[in-house]
Amino acid sequence: LADLSHEAAVLQPGAMSQRLTLPTDSAELLPLAQRFNEVLARMEKAWNQLEGFNADVAHELRTPLAIMISGAELALARGRSADEMREVLESHLEELRALGSMVNDMLFLARADRGYAAEDLQALSLREQAVNVSEFVEILLEEKRQTLQISGDATAPVNRILFRRALVNLLTNASRHAPPGAEISLCIETPPGEASITVVNPGAAIPQDTQQHMFERFWRGESSRAMAGDRFGLGLAIVRAIAHMHHGDSFVHSSPGRTEIGFTLATGGVGPHTPPLP
Numbered sequence: 001l002a003d004l005s006h007e008a009a010v011l012q013p014g015a016m017s018q019r020l021t022l023p024t025d026s027a028e029l030l031p032l033a034q035r036f037n038e039v040l041a042r043m044e045k046a047w048n049q050l051e052g053f054n055a056d057v058a059h060e061l062r063t064p065l066a067i068m069i070s071g072a073e074l075a076l077a078r079g080r081s082a083d084e085m086r087e088v089l090e091s092h093l094e095e096l097r098a099l100g101s102m103v104n105d106m107l108f109l110a111r112a113d114r115g116y117a118a119e120d121l122q123a124l125s126l127r128e129q130a131v132n133v134s135e136f137v138e139i140l141l142e143e144k145r146q147t148l149q150i151s152g153d154a155t156a157p158v159n160r161i162l163f164r165r166a167l168v169n170l171l172t173n174a175s176r177h178a179p180p181g182a183e184i185s186l187c188i189e190t191p192p193g194e195a196s197i198t199v200v201n202p203g204a205a206i207p208q209d210t211q212q213h214m215f216e217r218f219w220r221g222e223s224s225r226a227m228a229g230d231r232f233g234l235g236l237a238i239v240r241a242i243a244h245m246h247h248g249d250s251f252v253h254s255s256p257g258r259t260e261i262g263f264t265l266a267t268g269g270v271g272p273h274t275p276p277l278p
Helices: 002-009 029-077 082-113 126-136 138-143 160-177 235-245
Strands: 122-125 147-151 155-158 183-189 194-201 250-255 258-266
Touching (some): 002 029, 029 082, 082 235, 126 155, 126 160, 126 194, 138 160, 155 160, 160 183, 160 235, 160 258, 235 250, 235 258
Antiparallel strands (some): 122 155, 183 194, 194 258
8 A cells, every 4th residue: 555655655746657556465565556547547548638639729810920020020011902901801811710710619528528518498390400511512512513311210319400500511521532523322211219320421441540530629630631621620529519418429331432420419219200301
């Protein structure tokens, strides 16, 4: 006990990889030391995630701030006409709106991380909500001559605003990675005790190591870091957070020519919605 207490006393935040020496000759203390090391492992993982998160935030803020600083310095370097100054201000306003959106998304994810559950739940037809969302993304799909097919239905207690937000993020992500002219599918199924929403798009298979990171915040993969759309890489992280707030989870399955990304929601025993929408 004295040895374990001494080792625990010298643990420091900067050395999160340290573990207690397992007292293999003590059947009473071994389980306690093992559980303590498991706690240390979880703390190390959380600490590394926090450090990575801070670095990601700094990276995302650095570029737009540098753009605005350079633009302001150039605008002030010599006399400018009212039209030129207006153009500079409009450019800065666009960047500030993007940063404001990122901050709001980060606050939402922080709230979800604290275990907040979705409120104002209503038993809604998920197909009906999907049809309504499809109208918002129609312009995006038309730009790439893509089509959307919706199948299945379920009734589930959801926060309408959050559910629609998750669908918009999934459909936007699918459109971005599907080729022009592709058909995107949104499938609603009802496994026991939950509703499953899957967005399917054609395209190259996603490597397994990439799939493991897709729902992490600020992660977009090197090939898509400069792409428009989900500019800050928070879209799928928000999908996962919304799923967790509805006592569900997110998932991804990918094979050559087909990628499925979606999430589940707890239904509380509510079955398929009838009659289905036409």
